[in-house]
Amino acid sequence: MNNTAQKLETATPLDTSCYAAVTDAIRKEASRILTDGTVTAVVGYKAGRRAGTTMPAIVTDPAKATELIFSPACVNNLALYLTKAKKDVVKKGRVAIVAKGCDMRALAGLMGESQLKREEIFIIGVVCAGVKGSGAVNGEPLTTGNLARKCRECTVHTPEGADLTAGTLPSLPELTPVEAEEMARLDAMTPAERWAFWKEQFSRCVRCMACRQVCPFCYCEQCLCDKNRPQAVESTPRPAGNMAWHIVRAMHLAGRCAGCAECERVCPMDIPLNLLNRKMALEMKELYGFEAGLTPVEKGPLAEYKDNDDQSFIK
Amino acid sequence: MHAEKQKHDFEPKIVAFVCTWCTYAGADLAGTSRMQYPSNVRVLKFPCTGRIDPVFILRAFQRGADGVLVSGCHPGDCHYMAGNLHARRRFAAFRGLLDFVGVDLNRLQFSWVSAAEGGKWVDVVTELTERIRAMGPMEEFKALETEECWSGALATPELQEAYKAI
Ligand code: SF4
Ligand code: SF4
Ligand code: SF4
Numbered sequence: 001m002n003n004t005a006q007k008l009e010t011a012t013p014l015d016t017s018c019y020a021a022v023t024d025a026i027r028k029e030a031s032r033i034l035t036d037g038t039v040t041a042v043v044g045y046k047a048g049r050r051a052g053t054t055m056p057a058i059v060t061d062p063a064k065a066t067e068l069i070f071s072p073a074c075v076n077n078l079a080l081y082l083t084k085a086k087k088d089v090v091k092k093g094r095v096a097i098v099a100k101g102c103d104m105r106a107l108a109g110l111m112g113e114s115q116l117k118r119e120e121i122f123i124i125g126v127v128c129a130g131v132k133g134s135g136a137v138n139g140e141p142l143t144t145g146n147l148a149r150k151c152r153e154c155t156v157h158t159p160e161g162a163d164l165t166a167g168t169l170p171s172l173p174e175l176t177p178v179e180a181e182e183m184a185r186l187d188a189m190t191p192a193e194r195w196a197f198w199k200e201q202f203s204r205c206v207r208c209m210a211c212r213q214v215c216p217f218c219y220c221e222q223c224l225c226d227k228n229r230p231q232a233v234e235s236t237p238r239p240a241g242n243m244a245w246h247i248v249r250a251m252h253l254a255g256r257c258a259g260c261a262e263c264e265r266v267c268p269m270d271i272p273l274n275l276l277n278r279k280m281a282l283e284m285k286e287l288y289g290f291e292a293g294l295t296p297v298e299k300g301p302l303a304e305y306k307d308n309d310d311q312s313f314i315k
Numbered sequence: 316m317h318a319e320k321q322k323h324d325f326e327p328k329i330v331a332f333v334c335t336w337c338t339y340a341g342a343d344l345a346g347t348s349r350m351q352y353p354s355n356v357r358v359l360k361f362p363c364t365g366r367i368d369p370v371f372i373l374r375a376f377q378r379g380a381d382g383v384l385v386s387g388c389h390p391g392d393c394h395y396m397a398g399n400l401h402a403r404r405r406f407a408a409f410r411g412l413l414d415f416v417g418v419d420l421n422r423l424q425f426s427w428v429s430a431a432e433g434g435k436w437v438d439v440v441t442e443l444t445e446r447i448r449a450m451g452p453m454e455e456f457k458a459l460e461t462e463e464c465w466s467g468a469l470a471t472p473e474l475q476e477a478y479k480a481i
Contacts, residue, residue, distance in 0.1 A: 247416060302404055311390070
């Protein structure tokens with residue numbers, strides 16, 4: 001399967017010593033800001049019901065700050081909980097959020113799109129050596145074998161611009177960029193081969209819409225793909241509708257996607273969605289010099305234009 | 316006198332999404348000036364190229380178009396100031412995406428045709444029609460449209476096994 005953690009034969013354990021220190025720092029800071037009233041809630045992670053798993057948690061009571069943790073199982077991008085679609089969380093007042101580097105890119109994107117105001121949130125940035133990919137066994141230690149694909153090429157292990165950055169980064173090994181290699185493999189194919197590849201991938205899609213629900217940028221109150229009068233995209237999991245859905249999804253996130261790869265993680269059918277995201281990110285970079293980063297930009301690349309934009313493809 | 320209409324084995328269906336202010340007027344000019352161009356093109360009029368959603372293009376391909384043309388005002392001429400400039404970026408990105416999923420970009424043409432360019436409209440449409448004619452029908456999206464994920468038949472050993480296991 002494609003995006004399941006790469007079962008490399010030489011899986012070596014990764015240095016995960018930083019996670020305990022990060023957990024301590026999160027707890028201390030959460031307790032402090034909840035007690036002194038800086039924030040009314042902290043969105044973070046707590047231990048899941050099964051050993052070795054975690055789940056998102058919203059803590060409002062300083063006494064419960066000790067429930068918060070950070071571990072390689074903290075896969076979720078919590079920025080999702082701060083979008084307008086989840087009004088209940090933000091309504092509470094100023095909210096703190098535990099954010100990995102890739103999550104902070106999503107926060108920056110949401111601020112750029114006026115979904116969030118910097119002064120409304122308190123960012124507890126965490127130093128992150130990586131999280132587990134889908135398919136990793138609960139409780140098994142983080143290794144180069146079960147690391148999420150996105151983390152192999154991460155450039156934001158230590159996020160900047162947070163109100164507090166918890167932990168210090170251990171030295172991390174150079175890893176083969178599995179996803180970039182996959183991109184190169186696809187690029188080298190003929191269009192017909194690529195079509196066959198994606199047709200096969202998309203044919204598995206069951207249209208559960210998990211990829212949409214988990215994306216911080218899919219906050220539309222009415223998704224185009226749910227409309228049926230007129231229907232733009234067929235909503236049943238048939239080949240035509242699936243192809244259209246995936247093209248529309250990639251298109252609507254172009255220039256906005258933070259590359260958190262949450263869509264790919266939650267996909268029950270193992271469809272390598274982040275390849276599409278990366279393709280669009282690459283286009284945005286090549287065409288308009290735009291890269292999703294940690295600083296909010298007011299207008300994304302597809303929300304603005306320049307007089308001298310490339311038009312070599314237009315007659 | 317009209318030139319004898321040539322018979323071809325394959326008449327491509329071309330859908331043209333055009334803006335009402337420039338290209339539609341340009342096509343109209345071609346018509347009122349009695350210029351000949353292939354009748355393969357079906358023109359759909361929009362207020363602006365900025366209103367032409369990429370999903371319309373997908374829809375056209377799904378419903379049997381062999382080629383798609385998107386055409387509007389030249390940069391600087393947009394009735395709404397910058398609709399075409401936004402569209403330019405959007406379609407540049409969309410082309411990249413279509414290429415990545417394996418659509419032959421020769422089937423998708425963009426052009427700027429002003430209200431005075433009846434001749435250019437004829438050229439663009441003729442060239443696109445001939446190119447698509449040479450390429451043959453667009454099968455990919457049509458195949459998706461007719462394919463079902465599962466026909467209901469227990470056609471493979473895996474399905475039969477799964478059925479027995481119920
Ligand atoms: S991409 Fe970077 S910041 Fe995000 S989870 Fe992986 S290692 Fe951590
Ligand atoms: S499209 Fe996927 S990778 Fe991009 S922001 Fe949304 S969930 Fe994250
Ligand atoms: S999560 Fe996967 S199966 Fe579900 S709609 Fe998205 S791509 Fe399809």
